[in-house]
Amino acid sequence: MRVRSMRWPMALVLLMAAGSTTAAQVDQRTLRAGESELHVDVVDVADADRRAQLQGWLEEVAGATLTAFGRYPLRSARVRITQIDSNDESPVPWGQTLRRGEPSVLLFVRRDASLAELRADWTAIHELSHLFHPYMGGDGRWLSEGLASYYQNVLRARAGMLSADEAWRRLEAGFGRGRREDSQASLRELSRSHRGTMRVYWAGAAFWLEADIALRRDHASSLDEVLSRYSSCCLRGTGLVEPEAFLSRLDELSRSQVFSALYARYAPSREFPDLADTYRALGIAMRDDRLAFADGPAARLRRSIMAPPASRPAAP
Numbered sequence: 001m002r003v004r005s006m007r008w009p010m011a012l013v014l015l016m017a018a019g020s021t022t023a024a025q026v027d028q029r030t031l032r033a034g035e036s037e038l039h040v041d042v043v044d045v046a047d048a049d050r051r052a053q054l055q056g057w058l059e060e061v062a063g064a065t066l067t068a069f070g071r072y073p074l075r076s077a078r079v080r081i082t083q084i085d086s087n088d089e090s091p092v093p094w095g096q097t098l099r100r101g102e103p104s105v106l107l108f109v110r111r112d113a114s115l116a117e118l119r120a121d122w123t124a125i126h127e128l129s130h131l132f133h134p135y136m137g138g139d140g141r142w143l144s145e146g147l148a149s150y151y152q153n154v155l156r157a158r159a160g161m162l163s164a165d166e167a168w169r170r171l172e173a174g175f176g177r178g179r180r181e182d183s184q185a186s187l188r189e190l191s192r193s194h195r196g197t198m199r200v201y202w203a204g205a206a207f208w209l210e211a212d213i214a215l216r217r218d219h220a221s222s223l224d225e226v227l228s229r230y231s232s233c234c235l236r237g238t239g240l241v242e243p244e245a246f247l248s249r250l251d252e253l254s255r256s257q258v259f260s261a262l263y264a265r266y267a268p269s270r271e272f273p274d275l276a277d278t279y280r281a282l283g284i285a286m287r288d289d290r291l292a293f294a295d296g297p298a299a300r301l302r303r304s305i306m307a308p309p310a311s312r313p314a315a316p
């Protein structure tokens with residue numbers, strides 16, 4: 001979920017209630033990758049050029065998610081784009097993934113948002129990234145939001161929508177916001193009680209970054225590869241999977257204990273994780289409050305995360 005403002009949920013309830021009295025005009029397209037399908041609905045946009053622009057934008061964002069493993073994580077899912085009037089500075093003031101019935105990503109786009117603004121925004125890729133994991137309830141919210149927050153930067157960098165350096169800078173900016181949350185509550189407690197949003201999102205992102213590094217460096221694998229296996233064997237768009245059960249399956253699929261070991265450290269942690277070793281492994285240093293990127297073996301690991309794997313199919 002995109003979190004910007006708590007006034008949106010109520011506004012949306014009213015919007016949906018108002019919209020329910022008239023039949024919506026829906027522009028429907030289906031994006032395919034292998035046997036997976038993403039159905040994209042643009043709702044109630046009279047102007048054909050704008051409909052095409054919104055469809056084109058979503059196709060580019062959906063293409064970025066294919067840099068993970070070449071197909072959409074679910075066999076079938078839906079994206080619904082609705083325009084709204086809003087003074088919010090974001091071009092996509094609200095996004096949400098629903099898991100009742102067919103898994104659906106709802107995106108509410110500012111009516112006057114330009115294509116350039118939409119392409120620069122992270123909300124759509126964040127919401128689409130939620131399709132990579134099962135629903136894990138409140139206890140697993142930090143894992144869900146963490147994965148979407150990690151992938152929103154990684155997948156856009158791979159698709160050329162951000163430079164790799166910019167993706168690292170945005171991750172670091174998020175970690176900085178997470179570090180400033182100082183309630184001393186455990187990550188699990190914050191997650192369960194819907195508090196400490198910035199630590200929930202960005203300590204969660206650090207968890208997946210650490211897992212990705214361990215898989216690439218020590219197990220000749222990657223987070224993408226393990227999530228691809230999970231998508232093939234086990235992922236369902238609806239229904240609850242407890243965080244421990246999800247991570248234990250990821251351990252099995254990676255023939256490692258990367259996930260359970262990190263979980264044991266992260267879930268009870270009362271402050272933001274120390275990422276000094278992680279940054280050393282990536283060849284990233286902090287100089288005068290700015291990130292500096294080293295060459296050498298560490299750079300290979302760093303680039304392997306943000307570069308599109310050559311062997312994977314291009315976006316359809």
Ligand SMILES: [Zn+2]
Pocket residue numbers: 001002126127130144145148
């Ligand atoms: Zn989210």
